[in-house]
Amino acid sequence: MAADFELTDDDLRVVVRYATGWAEEVLPVFERVRPDDARPRAAIEAARQFTGGARRSALQRTAAFAAHRAAKTAPSEAARLAAQAAGDAAAAAYLHPIAKAHQVGHILRAPANWAYIAELESGGDPAVGNAMTETVCKRTPPELVEVLSRYPQPSGGASRVAVLMADLDNRLRGTSPRFEWDA
Structure with a gap:
């Protein structure tokens, strides 16, 4: 696979540290x-x-796959998202330096899951998830935004996590539109 830009181990560690948190x-x-x-x-x-x-x-790869398998057996959406976030944290070590918008999921899906879990645990209030994206932005280091900016922006998406992730992406890059969820 040909690289579209440079992505160092230090860059990967920034992403993995972020997703892991x-x-x-x-x-x-x-x-x-x-x-x-x-x-x-x-x-x-x-x-x-x-x-x-x-x-x-291979430890990161196999652990990521195992956590994603655990997500498939979770008894609730919130538990599924939590296991998926853990898998994503390990998988982020294998983020690819290719200019494809789907790679942004490896960077931002764990914090989007965090925001959606907060929303679910509040009784499903979309305002909670939207507010959590602001918290995520405040806790995102500039080094992460620099790596994120190498990738094209993803489009919204049909799922609530995809909408939250697109909103995070837009906020972190300082672009619009801001996505809202109208469930």
Whole structure:
């Protein structure tokens, strides 16, 4: 696969650290309903090894796949999103330097899941998810925005997470339109 731009291990560590932080915050949502399933936690640990200086390896890849399999068996949408965020954190070590909008999901899906989980746990109030995107923006380091800016912007999407992710992307890049969810 030919690279469209440079993406260093330091860049990847910025993305993995960012995704891991959001995934860690929602991991308890999964563990409350599946305390015996360690796959999402193992994915976060694999991501942490990479951010701690280890080379990326099959560990991140296999842990990401395992966490995504755990997401498929989650008994609720919030638990599914939490396990998925953990898988995304480990998988971010393999973000590709190709100018494809779908790569943005590897950068922003974990915080979008975090925002949507907050919305779900509030009883499904879209205003909560929209407000959480502002919190995400305030907690996003400039180094992450610099990496994000190398990729084309994704379009909205049909799912609530896709809408939140597109809103995050627009806010972080300082572009419009701002997406709102009219459920």
